[in-house]
Amino acid sequence: MRSLRLKSAILAALPFLCGIGAVGQSTPSKSSVPDLSGFWERKDEIGSGSFGGTLERIPKAALKPEIIAANREAAARQARGEVVSLGSKWCLTNQYPFFMQHSAAWDIVQTDNEIVQVPEVHTFPRHIYLDGRPHPDAAHLQPSVNGHAIGHWEGDTLVVDTIGFAGGAGTPGGGRVGAKTHLVERFRLRDGGKVLSVTFTWEDPSIYLSPHTYELTYHKSEPGTYAFEEYCHADDPVQGGSVVEPPQK
Amino acid sequence: MRFRHSVICGSAALGSLMLCCLTAAAQNSKASPSLSGYWELHFDSRNVPPASLKPEVAAEDPAIQHKKDMTELRWCHFMGVPYSMESTPIDILQNQNGKEIIITSSLRSPARHIYTDGRSHVNPDVFDPVSNGHSIGHWEGDTLIVDTVGFSEEGLTRIPGGGRRTTTSHLVERYRLLDGGKLLSVTFTWEDPKIFARPHTYEFRYYRSPKGMEAREFDCDANNEERAQFLLEAPGR
Amino acid sequence: MGRLKVEFTMNIKIFALSGLLAIGIPAFAHHSFAMFELTKDVTYEGTVQEYRWENPHTHIIVKVDPGAPDPATVGTWDIEGGATNIMGRQGWNRATFKTGDHIKVVAHPMKDGTKGASLFYVILPDGKRLYHDIARPKSEGSSNP
Numbered sequence: 001m002r003s004l005r006l007k008s009a010i011l012a013a014l015p016f017l018c019g020i021g022a023v024g025q026s027t028p029s030k031s032s033v034p035d036l037s038g039f040w041e042r043k044d045e046i047g048s049g050s051f052g053g054t055l056e057r058i059p060k061a062a063l064k065p066e067i068i069a070a071n072r073e074a075a076a077r078q079a080r081g082e083v084v085s086l087g088s089k090w091c092l093t094n095q096y097p098f099f100m101q102h103s104a105a106w107d108i109v110q111t112d113n114e115i116v117q118v119p120e121v122h123t124f125p126r127h128i129y130l131d132g133r134p135h136p137d138a139a140h141l142q143p144s145v146n147g148h149a150i151g152h153w154e155g156d157t158l159v160v161d162t163i164g165f166a167g168g169a170g171t172p173g174g175g176r177v178g179a180k181t182h183l184v185e186r187f188r189l190r191d192g193g194k195v196l197s198v199t200f201t202w203e204d205p206s207i208y209l210s211p212h213t214y215e216l217t218y219h220k221s222e223p224g225t226y227a228f229e230e231y232c233h234a235d236d237p238v239q240g241g242s243v244v245e246p247p248q249k
Numbered sequence: 250m251r252f253r254h255s256v257i258c259g260s261a262a263l264g265s266l267m268l269c270c271l272t273a274a275a276q277n278s279k280a281s282p283s284l285s286g287y288w289e290l291h292f293d294s295r296n297v298p299p300a301s302l303k304p305e306v307a308a309e310d311p312a313i314q315h316k317k318d319m320t321e322l323r324w325c326h327f328m329g330v331p332y333s334m335e336s337t338p339i340d341i342l343q344n345q346n347g348k349e350i351i352i353t354s355s356l357r358s359p360a361r362h363i364y365t366d367g368r369s370h371v372n373p374d375v376f377d378p379v380s381n382g383h384s385i386g387h388w389e390g391d392t393l394i395v396d397t398v399g400f401s402e403e404g405l406t407r408i409p410g411g412g413r414r415t416t417t418s419h420l421v422e423r424y425r426l427l428d429g430g431k432l433l434s435v436t437f438t439w440e441d442p443k444i445f446a447r448p449h450t451y452e453f454r455y456y457r458s459p460k461g462m463e464a465r466e467f468d469c470d471a472n473n474e475e476r477a478q479f480l481l482e483a484p485g486r
Numbered sequence: 487m488g489r490l491k492v493e494f495t496m497n498i499k500i501f502a503l504s505g506l507l508a509i510g511i512p513a514f515a516h517h518s519f520a521m522f523e524l525t526k527d528v529t530y531e532g533t534v535q536e537y538r539w540e541n542p543h544t545h546i547i548v549k550v551d552p553g554a555p556d557p558a559t560v561g562t563w564d565i566e567g568g569a570t571n572i573m574g575r576q577g578w579n580r581a582t583f584k585t586g587d588h589i590k591v592v593a594h595p596m597k598d599g600t601k602g603a604s605l606f607y608v609i610l611p612d613g614k615r616l617y618h619d620i621a622r623p624k625s626e627g628s629s630n631p
Contacts, residue, residue: 035345035346037344037345037346037348037349041575041620042620043620043622044619044620044621044622078520079520086472088542090470090471090472091324091325091471092470092471092472093357093468093469103568103572103619103620103621104569104571104572104575105575107349107351107362109342109344109349109350109351110342110344110345110346111283111285111342111343111344111345112345113285114285114340114342116340116342116351116353116360118351118353118359118360118362120359120571122357123357124353124357124464124466125351125353125360125464127340127353127463127464129463133461142465144466145466145468146466148463221575224368225575226362226364226371226383227359227360227362228377228379228570228571228574228575229327229359229377229379229380229381229571230541230569230570230571231326231327231379231380231403231541232541232542233324233326233541234324234325234471234472235320235324235471238540238542239541239542242521242543242566242602243521243545243564243566243596243600243602243603243604244564244602245563245564245600245601245602246535246547246562246563246564246601247562248561248562248601249549249562374581375579375580375581377539377570377574377579377580
């Protein structure tokens with residue numbers, strides 16, 4: 001293994017040693033837009049387990065009164081110890097934007113015509129079409145967990161417009177995602193490409209009183225990182241479990 | 250079994266750096282073709298000869314594999330390779346910086362990540378086997394060679410032509426455009442000392458999907474009793 | 487459409503959460519962390535009885551012998567970590583610990599007093615920390631949301 005790693009390191013250095021962009025010349029794209037590709041992950045200073053607070057800096061969404069009431073009711077049920085959703089026990093699909101708030105890294109692969117975000121959590125890859133196509137009309141729009149996303153570049157910023165969500169997910173700040181929700185995101189690199197800023201703006205007159213905007217930032221994963229498969233086995237009783245005091249010996 | 254390119258270049262670098270530089274220059278005298286896009290299998294897309302199986306594998310009761318497949322489907326486990334390569338259209342994205350290729354399908358299963366940045370396989374002592382395995386790739390002229398190890402036995406493990414994916418499986422794929430880019434030929438060669446008497450090779454020819462093709466999401470609900478009964482009970486009851 | 491009714495007979499606590507309530511629990515949503523004293527960091531130093539590298543949570547069973555600096559930690563504890571992909575990117579793998587290893591772990595104990603805790607990090611012999619996930623103490627963390 002060590003010798004293979006050595007060979008691999010030599011191979012990786014060859015383009016520089018030779019003055020030949022071996023990898024670069026394999027590139028099929030002549031694009032000059034920023035390279036967003038790679039694995040990205042959030043960082044957090046709140047502390048392990050305090051996941052309810054990780055997004056506490058996100059401004060609260062201006063919600064319609066009936067949505068506020070529904071959120072309060074759900075929170076009260078949870079506070080009473082009720083199991084309010086069996087989604088994770090059944091390994092149900094996580095809907096957008098869940099993976100953008102998760103601890104797990106996600107990967108961007110980029111071409112001129114399409115960008116795909118590949119999350120590790122159990123959901124589908126998110127395809128963002130950059131070839132100028134419009135959203136389908138209402139008759140042909142297929143609701144999906146990631147919605148229908150089209151993007152374009154405005155200078156160094158990727159602007160992504162999404163409709164067609166299946167509905168039922170939530171957003172940081174207490175918002176919700178419905179079948180008529182419209183999302184605009186702006187992806188932009190910072191700090192020499194080490195940080196990716198994504199600004200989300202959610203609009204839906206049936207949910208929000210005004211557009212709900214917030215920013216999340218992601219850090220480039222260590223070089224050489226690779227995708228894990230976050231398997232979820234609904235047939236394994238452990239899937240629904242947590243801490244159990246062991247027998248005291 | 251290991252990354253052939255790294256062996257070639259590694260050996261050359263140890264002996265003669267110049268030789269490897271020349272090799273790299275020759276390999277990149279023209280840009281690698283772009284495989285990016287949506288691809289689909291048609292009725293005449295498969296040339297799959299029967300696999301030469303080890304006698305003990307050939308003697309296995311096919312009902313065992315069928316029951317495993319149905320159970321994996323019923324519980325929405327990740328389907329993995331090779332099934333994901335049959336669930337078309339697949340979307341191949343060849344990253345513009347040349348360091349990675351992904352292949353997605355409509356399955357709620359992880360995308361395949363093929364690392365083309367010159368890395369070797371992850372140390373098997375710490376790598377957790379997964380349904381897609383760990384894939385590394387390199388170009389030999391106009392052909393993308395993908396080498397995959399580190400498979401688990403999760404998902405639909407049946408291999409076209411016979412046999413099944415196991416933790417000791419090794420897959421080498423060769424991707425090459427045909428007919429001016431309208432077709433994509435992929436030859437799959439499986440080796441596994443537990444399964445095959447000799448390497449098992451078959452070829453799929455994918456048709457490029459019409460312009461405007463989009464990804465689909467075929468969701469999976471393990472908490473659906475009717476679906477579970479359909480998959481687990483004998484048909485026609 | 488019918489729904490399966492599955493009753494688990496194992497002695498486990500059932501927690502399940504996703505969808506709407508995952509809104510406020512974005513970093514990991516398998517179960518609520520309300521059962522842990524998240525502001526309390528307790529150091530458990532003992533011997534690994536079992537290291538289960540699995541999803542949805544990795545578990546380390548740690549036995550703390552009498553004579554420990556903190557008498558309240560004496561006993562056998564279930565220290566719960568994250569999913570393997572979360573911990574893998576923090577440097578963990580299936581061979582990080584094995585039965586019989588000495589371990590020094592900092593975790594948040596259960597509120598109800600049972601011997602379980604949510605992993606924060608372990609302190610390796612060279613003083614380096616292996617964290618549960620992307621979370622860091624405020625003194626070490628980044629400022630991004």
